[in-house]
Amino acid sequence: xxxxxxxxxxxxxxxxxxxxxxxxxxxxxxxxxxxxxxxxxxxxxxxxxxxxxxxxxxxxxxxxxxxxxxxxxxxxxxxxxxxxxxxxxxxxxxxxxxxxxxxxxxxxxxxxxxxxxxxxxxxxxxxxxxxxxxxxxxxxxxxxxxxxxxxxxxxxxxxxxxxxxxxxxxxxxxxxxxxxxxxxxxxxxxxxxxxxxxxxxxxxxxxxxxxxxxxxxxxxxxxxxxxxxxxxxxxxxxxxxxxxxxxxxxxxxxxxxxxxxxxxxxxxxxxxxxxxxxxxxxxxxxxxxxxxxxxxxxxxxxxxxxxxxxxxxxxxxxxxxxxxxxxxxxxxxxxxxxxxxxxxxxxxxxxxxxxxxxxxxxxxxxxxxxxxxxxxxxxxxxxxxxxxx
Numbered sequence: 001x002x003x004x005x006x007x008x009x010x011x012x013x014x015x016x017x018x019x020x021x022x023x024x025x026x027x028x029x030x031x032x033x034x035x036x037x038x039x040x041x042x043x044x045x046x047x048x049x050x051x052x053x054x055x056x057x058x059x060x061x062x063x064x065x066x067x068x069x070x071x072x073x074x075x076x077x078x079x080x081x082x083x084x085x086x087x088x089x090x091x092x093x094x095x096x097x098x099x100x101x102x103x104x105x106x107x108x109x110x111x112x113x114x115x116x117x118x119x120x121x122x123x124x125x126x127x128x129x130x131x132x133x134x135x136x137x138x139x140x141x142x143x144x145x146x147x148x149x150x151x152x153x154x155x156x157x158x159x160x161x162x163x164x165x166x167x168x169x170x171x172x173x174x175x176x177x178x179x180x181x182x183x184x185x186x187x188x189x190x191x192x193x194x195x196x197x198x199x200x201x202x203x204x205x206x207x208x209x210x211x212x213x214x215x216x217x218x219x220x221x222x223x224x225x226x227x228x229x230x231x232x233x234x235x236x237x238x239x240x241x242x243x244x245x246x247x248x249x250x251x252x253x254x255x256x257x258x259x260x261x262x263x264x265x266x267x268x269x270x271x272x273x274x275x276x277x278x279x280x281x282x283x284x285x286x287x288x289x290x291x292x293x294x295x296x297x298x299x300x301x302x303x304x305x306x307x308x309x310x311x312x313x314x315x316x317x318x319x320x321x322x323x324x325x326x327x328x329x330x331x332x333x334x335x336x337x338x339x340x341x342x343x344x345x346x347x348x349x350x351x352x353x354x355x356x357x358x359x360x361x362x363x364x365x366x367x368x369x370x371x372x373x374x375x376x377x378x379x380x381x382x383x384x385x386x387x388x389x
Contacts, residue, residue: 025288036084047092050155055215066301080110082325090117120166128169145187178205210258213369214310227382259359289360293339348377354389
């Protein structure tokens with residue numbers, strides 16, 4: 001994640017303590033030395049929606065062999081032992097898991113910050129209050145555009161209004177809540193409206209995700225933005241964030257899954273305000289770029305460990321058989337070994353890029369989806385040859 005807010009406004013938020021810490025980018029097994037990675041746990045694959053870009057290919061069915069309640073508690077113990085700072089409960093739809101609240105509360109009791117990625121359709125007033133009372137750090141609700149656009153993405157009429165109800169219930173109870181918006185050619189026209197919604201509904205945060213070609217998203221390569229469209233989208237995000245800054249409106253704005261954004265922002269601000277540009281450069285140097293397999297990992301609903309949620313076709317081990325910490329530090333798998341020290345094996349433009357240390361090769365899943373080579377250059381990098389030196 002790239003905090004546009006932190007880089008442009010220097011407004012502190014919790015996640016920045018994990019993203020922008022001196023020397024943290026040198027850690028190979030966590031967010032910093034002595035701490036584990038942020039972990040996304042797909043605690044169930046079952047979902048009540050059918051999203052066109054779902055990386056998990058979730059459906060409204062009961063999946064077999066998912067971790068039991070006792071196994072879920074054991075997993076959380078493993079994560080606590082490895083000093084994992086944050087667990088993101090995801091799915092499917094995590095609120096469809098009957099013991100979600102017990103698991104999230106247990107994670108909090110073990111010193112792990114619980115967060116949740118949800119479609120928002122099941123967050124009534126009582127659920128919002130329970131989330132707030134147990135200390136859930138953040139509720140991320142997927143909203144991929146205005147009403148007609150979002151309903152089409154989700155495959156269900158009324159999904160937008162149900163999600164908006166969930167957002168409003170979180171806001172009303174004081175639960176930190178944000179939007180999760182995956183940018184494609186089918187919804188990029190709604191970006192401006194999302195900023196308006198953020199302000200109008202008093203929403204704390206928005207994460208703009210670049211499309212990753214995984215799961216059902218594998219069929220959407222042609223719906224991804226081209227390089228010029230990506231630059232225009234970033235220009236809009238930057239200008240709207242600067243507008244919030246000028247009006248002293250405190251919103252957390254992030255982009256996700258494309259570290260070209262950080263370099264693009266730096267180059268743009270360096271020309272406009274050299275002092276600000278230099279501060280941005282120092283921050284993104286401490287971030288280290290994409291750190292899947294290092295500071296960020298995934299566990300699916302049956303206990304398989306993956307480098308991130310988009311590489312669920314790469315399994316490193318299972319927490320029913322070995323502890324998470326043992327799996328995460330094991331480099332016998334060549335993909336995991338490569339991810340922890342990837343710069344020497346990256347191909348294409350990456351080895352020649354002046355900003356490789358800031359990006360770390362960007363997203364491997366997209367590279368493999370388009371070229372068949374896990375270590376090829378990410379086709380979504382929209383920086384020009386001149387910009388990367």
